[in-house]
Amino acid sequence: MALTQTSAGPQRPATRPEPVRTPRKRREGGAGYWLYLLPGAILFVLVIGVPLGGTLYLSLTKWSGVGDPTFIGFDNYTRLFQDEVFWTSFKNTIAMIVAMVVVPTLLGLLLAAVLFDVIGRRFKPRTAAALRAAFYLPQVLPVVVAGIVWGWILRPDGAFNSLLDVIGLGALRHDWLGDPDTALPTVMAVMIWVQIGYPVVVFMAALQRVDPELYEAAEVDGANWFHRFRSITLPQIRPETFVVALTCTIAALKVFGPVFALTRGGPENATNVPSYFAYYTFFKKLQVGYGSAISTVLTLIIIVVAGLFIWLQYRGERQDREV
Amino acid sequence: MxxxxxxxxxxxxxxxxxxxxxxxxxxxxxxxxxxxxxxxxxxxxxxxxxxxxxxxxxxxGPLSWPTEFYTKGLKTYWTEVNFPLKFWNSLLISGSVAVLAVAVSLFNAYALGIGRVKGRLWIVGLFLLANMMPQEALIYPLYYAAKQIGLYNTQLSVIIIFTVIQSAFGTYLLASVLGTFPRSVLEAAALDGAGKWTVLRRVVFPNVRPTLAVLLIFFFIWTWNEFLIPLVMLIDNSTQTIPVALASLQGDRLMDAPTTNAGALISLVPAVLFFIIFQRTLSRGITAGAEK
CATH class of the missing domain: 1.20.5 (Single alpha-helices involved in coiled-coils or other helix-helix interfaces)
Incomplete structure (x- = not known):
């Protein structure tokens, strides 16, 4: 959104067509300001630009981290596309997108609307705020620490299985994270728990700027809660929905900490994800070239996905203007 | 309708x-x-x-009420991992990153949003992209370089890296905030003979201070909760952060279930405290962040 805001700049002269002002403004945007960009630019090149270039180069080599890298062309990439673990890890990324984007966004929309509309209005706003805090709490904690607590809860002798015993479902006792069949769904459930608070908080804030008169008018027309949710709430908070979907998707593609804490990608790669796969290849298998290839592919995917999102958003905004 | x-x-x-x-x-x-x-x-x-x-x-079992109020698990974890030192490491890293990243963001955004330097759209896009980059795409060269120049296993290495990563987001956000800064105010200041530095310090800074405060808190909490880069860069008991310390003890003989929970509890307390202290600013900031 900010991108489109700054792009409003060139349109300015059209609305204020005084020819005297334009040359002075051009002079203002001169060399002096570059100085302020300098420290940031140098840091940026050293910490992001050069390492990124390094990873790109290393992805074309075979290297254990000691001695000199051997250039091998695209061998790492051909190996990558035949590597079953690689495909598994990307398949698991889809699962992560479901658990970190799709479910939290949908559930978050519903929860935010309910908290704002029903709890906030028909009960005290403080009740809504307290409930919101409960949903948001996991978001402020170090996700790795939360992951370690969950890892213990889900152990065969952990609290979850004991809870099943107490409520008479002892037959369902299971090694939730240790069984390849249940590990991924279990990690997904934990990720929903981690992620849900973010959309709830953003959407509740977004709802505050929706004109209440829209709802009152709809209510007078006899629209029920669900109608109002669909016809007013959803279209009104679309910009926020977009931001949430984009940031959560990027987070899902990059997810590392929870997988590290819960399963270390296991059992049998059932919960492996690209970023853990890359980490493991770098620092445990010491295959720096191959790890770089994994990271490069992940980076490209993220760039494509982010570009797609921004393009969709831009197109949506343009269509809105035309309507 | x-x-x-x-x-x-x-x-x-x-x-x-x-x-x-x-x-x-x-x-x-x-x-x-x-x-x-x-x-x-x-x-x-x-x-x-x-x-x-x-x-x-x-x-x-895990669901029973404790027969006694047992605090030895907490004490064990506290002394075994030298928790006060871990707390200091986390505080030093997150605090430095928050302050430095806000400063870098403000300078960048001043040039981009108010200076409107050439190609600013591309530069802002680049910063945004950098913020989305997976850290795995940077980590090995950073790890290698840190080893070469003697910054490996120092808090400074992590501070520098996160200053850049966080300020990439800060630049993106602040550039759009400053892009809407009223030109008339800037022109008035320029007429009074204020230079660029004076305008930044006396006009722009006081105006965006609330946004900077929000960014400061975000950067602090985000850095506090970071994991991969500290895990790779900090291998020593004397440099590790709170999450890394807990994670590296996972599966250790010391960590029976009660000690694990005690360790997790101690590790979570600072984050919860920050959350309570900053909650008002945070919820305002989330709104600002979402609308920008």
Missing amino acids: AVTLVTDRAPRRKVRDRHHRGASRWVVLALVTLGAVIMLVPFLFMLLNAFKSPGDYSSA
Whole structure:
């Protein structure tokens, strides 16, 4: 959104067509300001630009981290596309997108609307705020620490299985994270728990700027809660929905900490994800070239996905203007 | 919306609707509260077992009420990992990053949003992209370079890296905020003979201070919770952060279930405290962040 805001700049002269002002403004945007960009630019090149270039180069080599890298062309990439673990890890990324984007966004929309509309209005706003805090709490904690607590809860002798015993479902006792069949769904459930608070908080804030008169008018027309949710709430908070979907998707593609804490990608790669796969290849298998290839592919995917999102958003905004 | 529907039917509908909701609102409240309780249950499990002796845990299981108020697990974790030192490392890293990244963001955004330097759209796009980059795409060269120049296993290496990563987001956000800064104010200051530095310090900075405060808190908490880069860069007991310290003890002989929970509890307390202290600013900031 900010991108489109700054792009409003060139349109300015059209609305204020005084020819005297334009040359002075051009002079203002001169060399002096570059100085302020300098420290940031140098840091940026050293910490992001050069390492990124390094990873790109290393992805074309075979290297254990000691001695000199051997250039091998695209061998790492051909190996990558035949590597079953690689495909598994990307398949698991889809699962992560479901658990970190799709479910939290949908559930978050519903929860935010309910908290704002029903709890906030028909009960005290403080009740809504307290409930919101409960949903948001996991978001402020170090996700790795939360992951370690969950890892213990889900152990065969952990609290979850004991809870099943107490409520008479002892037959369902299971090694939730240790069984390849249940590990991924279990990690997904934990990720929903981690992620849900973010959309709830953003959407509740977004709802505050929706004109209440829209709802009152709809209510007078006899629209029920669900109608109002669909016809007013959803279209009104679309910009926020977009931001949430984009940031959560990027987070899902990059997810590392929870997988590290819960399963270390296991059992049998059932919960492996690209970023853990890359980490493991770098620092445990010491295959720096191959790890770089994994990271490069992940980076490209993220760039494509982010570009797609921004393009969709831009197109949506343009269509809105035309309507 | 068909706002001009027949209005004489409306009152009757409205009454029925409200009556209907009057009863069902309690059902809604119960459901949402149930959801909130499920969110909090893991913390209750953790609290329950952080104060339980290992013997008590192995005989009565994870759900029993502790027979005594056992604090040795907490003490063990506190002394074994030297928690105050870990706390200091986390504080030093997150605090430095927050301040430095806000400063770098402000300088960048001043040039981009107010200076409107050439190609700013591309530069802002680049910063945004850098913020989305997976850290794995940077980590090995950074790790290697840090080893070469003697910054490996120092807090400084992590501070520099996160200053850049966080300021990439800060630049993106602040550039768009400053892009809407009233030109008339800037022109008035320029007429008074204020240079660029004076304008930044006396005009722009006081105006965006609330946004900077929000960014400061975000950067602090984000850096506090970071994991991969500290995990790779900090291998030593004397440099590690709180999350890395807990994670690297996972599976250790020392970490029986009550000690694990005690360690997790200690590790979570600072984050919860920050959250409570900053909650007002945070919820305002999330709104600002979402709308920008």
